[in-house]
Amino acid sequence: MLAVFKAQLKKDVRKPVTIIVFMVVSILATLIFGNSTFGKPPTVPVFSTEPNGKEIEEKWIHLLKDSEALNFVLTEEEGALEDVASGKSSVAIKLMENDYRIITASNNSIVPFVEQEIHTIFSEEAQLQAVVGEEDTTKIRKVVESYLENPPLQAEVKSVSGGEIPKHDMGTQLLFVFTLFAAMFTIGFKVNGINEDKVNGIWNRLILSPVTKTNMYVGHLLYSFCIGFFQISVVLLLFQYVLKFELGDLRLIMMVAAIYTLSIVSLAMLISGFLRTPEKFNMVFTSFIPMIPVVSGLYMPPGTVSNPILLFIADLFPLKHAAEAMLNITLYNASWNDISLTVAILLLIFVIYMGIGINLVERRRG
Amino acid sequence: MLETINLSKTFKDKKAVDDVNLYVNKGESVGLLGPNGAGKSTTISMISSLLKPTSGDVLFNGNSIIKNPAEIRRVLGVVPQEIALYEELSAHENLNFFGEIYKISKGDLESRIQEVLEMVGLQHRQKELIKTFSGGMKRRINIAAALLHQPKVLILDEPTVGIDPQSRNHILETVRKLNEQYETSILYTSHYMEEVEQLCDRVYIMDHGSIVASGNKSELLSILSNDDTFHVQLSKRSEKLIDAVRLIKDVRQVDETENGLRIIAKKRSHFLSTLVHGAEKEGVEIIHFQMEIPSLEDVFLHLTGKSLRD
Ligand SMILES: Nc1ncnc2c1ncn2[C@@H]1O[C@H](COP(=O)(O)OP(=O)(O)OP(=O)(O)O)[C@@H](O)[C@H]1O
Ligand SMILES: [Mg+2]
Numbered sequence: 001m002l003a004v005f006k007a008q009l010k011k012d013v014r015k016p017v018t019i020i021v022f023m024v025v026s027i028l029a030t031l032i033f034g035n036s037t038f039g040k041p042p043t044v045p046v047f048s049t050e051p052n053g054k055e056i057e058e059k060w061i062h063l064l065k066d067s068e069a070l071n072f073v074l075t076e077e078e079g080a081l082e083d084v085a086s087g088k089s090s091v092a093i094k095l096m097e098n099d100y101r102i103i104t105a106s107n108n109s110i111v112p113f114v115e116q117e118i119h120t121i122f123s124e125e126a127q128l129q130a131v132v133g134e135e136d137t138t139k140i141r142k143v144v145e146s147y148l149e150n151p152p153l154q155a156e157v158k159s160v161s162g163g164e165i166p167k168h169d170m171g172t173q174l175l176f177v178f179t180l181f182a183a184m185f186t187i188g189f190k191v192n193g194i195n196e197d198k199v200n201g202i203w204n205r206l207i208l209s210p211v212t213k214t215n216m217y218v219g220h221l222l223y224s225f226c227i228g229f230f231q232i233s234v235v236l237l238l239f240q241y242v243l244k245f246e247l248g249d250l251r252l253i254m255m256v257a258a259i260y261t262l263s264i265v266s267l268a269m270l271i272s273g274f275l276r277t278p279e280k281f282n283m284v285f286t287s288f289i290p291m292i293p294v295v296s297g298l299y300m301p302p303g304t305v306s307n308p309i310l311l312f313i314a315d316l317f318p319l320k321h322a323a324e325a326m327l328n329i330t331l332y333n334a335s336w337n338d339i340s341l342t343v344a345i346l347l348l349i350f351v352i353y354m355g356i357g358i359n360l361v362e363r364r365r366g
Numbered sequence: 367m368l369e370t371i372n373l374s375k376t377f378k379d380k381k382a383v384d385d386v387n388l389y390v391n392k393g394e395s396v397g398l399l400g401p402n403g404a405g406k407s408t409t410i411s412m413i414s415s416l417l418k419p420t421s422g423d424v425l426f427n428g429n430s431i432i433k434n435p436a437e438i439r440r441v442l443g444v445v446p447q448e449i450a451l452y453e454e455l456s457a458h459e460n461l462n463f464f465g466e467i468y469k470i471s472k473g474d475l476e477s478r479i480q481e482v483l484e485m486v487g488l489q490h491r492q493k494e495l496i497k498t499f500s501g502g503m504k505r506r507i508n509i510a511a512a513l514l515h516q517p518k519v520l521i522l523d524e525p526t527v528g529i530d531p532q533s534r535n536h537i538l539e540t541v542r543k544l545n546e547q548y549e550t551s552i553l554y555t556s557h558y559m560e561e562v563e564q565l566c567d568r569v570y571i572m573d574h575g576s577i578v579a580s581g582n583k584s585e586l587l588s589i590l591s592n593d594d595t596f597h598v599q600l601s602k603r604s605e606k607l608i609d610a611v612r613l614i615k616d617v618r619q620v621d622e623t624e625n626g627l628r629i630i631a632k633k634r635s636h637f638l639s640t641l642v643h644g645a646e647k648e649g650v651e652i653i654h655f656q657m658e659i660p661s662l663e664d665v666f667l668h669l670t671g672k673s674l675r676d
Binding site for chain 2: 211
């Protein structure tokens with residue numbers, strides 16, 4: 001078992017490129033997508049083409065600027081249309097006296113969000129307008145706002161653990177998703193080493209040797225586990241200590257990472273069970289794995305995906321469970337107890353997939 | 367010591383091996399010869415306990431290895447047809463790995479590695495990666511890996527296929543040495559008749575899953591024909607001599623060739639003295655006399671209707 005493990009390690013020490021690439025990719029992807037797109041509010045160009053356009057723009061941009069979720073900026077009509085056409089902005093807003101138009105090139109997921117945001121602002125203004133008639137709404141707005149600072153009825157929303165609800169942080173979510181996702185490839189390719197050994201005859205040499213079959217599998221799988229866990233750990237440690245992300249209880253996160261790695265080893269073994277050759281494994285694995293985070297809706301804020309079939313499929317893969325548990329630890333300070341159900345699911349996946357996988361692999365050879 | 371009994375293997379509905387009976391005695395070197403797809407590798411896989419036969423049995427020292435493969439595995443070395451090595455590791459690292467899985471003790475392992483490297487003549491390149499080796503050198507390391515635990519029975523599956531003559535000679539030398547000096551029993555599979563002729567005490571010829579002939583070289587050659595062919599080169603043409611030779615008992619046919627005669631005679635016929643006397647009498651000098659030696663290749667062609675390398 002140790003010999004098998006060492007041989008795999010030597011191979012990777014000699015050619016560590018793949019693992020390094022996956023580590024770099026998961027960090028870069030987080031920095032690029034996590035910070036720019038999701039960290040900052042998206043920019044929405046606004047303009048008006050009415051005769052009294054300047055006036056209208058002035059009036060609305062002032063109110064729109066209050067939005068925290070979106071970054072509205074004044075532009076010329078041409079510039080705005082160009083941005084939308086070229087995809088630089090997903091939407092632009094055309095302002096009118098008491099109305100607006102949303103301009104978009106595609107039915108992007110951000111459209112309903114922008115719509116909702118801008119609708120709120122406009123209807124608020126309309127309500128105030130209705131109260132004061134023709135007059136300027138500035139004064140009454142001030143009154144309403146100061147009243148709302150100390151409303152007679154106060155409802156406070158608290159998180160389950162009693163603390164304040166932190167804002168959901170898409171950047172942190174993507175950090176975990178990319179890190180866990182990239183590790184899937186590393187682990188999968190290593191588990192595929194078993195299939196490679198079988199094809200090139202090394203497996204037969206092992207069978208003829210005094211090494212038991214269990215030890216042959218354990219040697220390979222243990223190595224896959226270690227290298228996958230090593231990758232995730234290095235990436236998370238870099239995020240925490242070098243890039244200064246606040247990940248929270250790192251020991252607990254590592255624990256989830258370890259159990260996640262186990263379950264991915266099993267998943268790769270299960271896929272091996274269905275596919276005969278290492279080439280097929282690589283082909284299917286690399287085309288199938290990238291669909292998991294998409295189907296699981298992990299690139300979007302939680303709750304975006306509501307299709308029950310997709311939700312069910314997402315539940316079958318460890319990625320969603322592990323990402324959720326880690327996110328809960330980081331954002332909500334979840335304890336071991338809070339995530340124990342998720343951990344149990346991951347362990348269940350590990351046991352079931354490994355059992356089926358090894359059985360399929362061995363049956364085929366018989 | 368090692369024998370198969372009505373060994374058969376069917377894949378789906380293709381009979382790859384059909385009722386094969388063969389044996390290898392202790393210290394014997396046995397060849398298994400056959401064209402592509404004859405079923406050699408399949409037979410070898412079953413003999414080395416890697417593949418379960420559909421029917422039949424393999425006995426090692428009288429015990430079935432199918433029920434209990436441990437006994438044979440301890441003393442068995444198998445050189446697979448493919449290169450079963452880690453390409454990214456060096457020759458030494460590969461041998462170290464295969465030594466470790468055979469649980470050779472740390473103290474002995476290094477000397478064993480050097481020993482097998484020397485045997486295949488690659489001691490000076492042991493630090494280099496397998497993927498930088500030529501096909502022939504890979505095959506030599508492939509053999510070395512099967513020798514680390516000093517097997518008493520060595521099965522080689524086409525160890526010389528597609529390699530340079532130097533590597534090939536090295537491999538043949540190694541196998542011969544193992545057989546002669548270490549009394550290793552050898553089962554050697556090949557496409558190449560000359561190798562088997564050189565190396566093996568006995569040969570099995572396999573085609574379409576069955577053994578079509580077996581025996582030592584002369585036994586196999588005797589299959590070919592009951593006649594021998596001779597070429598006689600003479601100093602001059604002599605009608606009388608030809609007639610005289612034709613009259614000899616057991617001589618079946620005499621043809622004139624460019625510079626002499628071709629005589630086809632029954633095996634072990636005694637026509638030589640008559641020929642010599644006849645030539646003396648006619649004043650004809652015998653310049654050259656040669657028996658045409660049929661090769662096992664000819665036997666093979668005769669048996670299977672195809673040449674070994676197609
Ligand atoms: N796993 C398998 N499944 C199905 N058919 C097989 C399998 N292995 C071998 N065969 C078939 O059995 C026959 C014998 O194959 P085998 O490899 O034993 O031949 P061989 O004599 O070793 O040929 P070669 O000289 O090309 O190595 C071939 O027709 C081959 O296609
Ligand atoms: Mg073969």
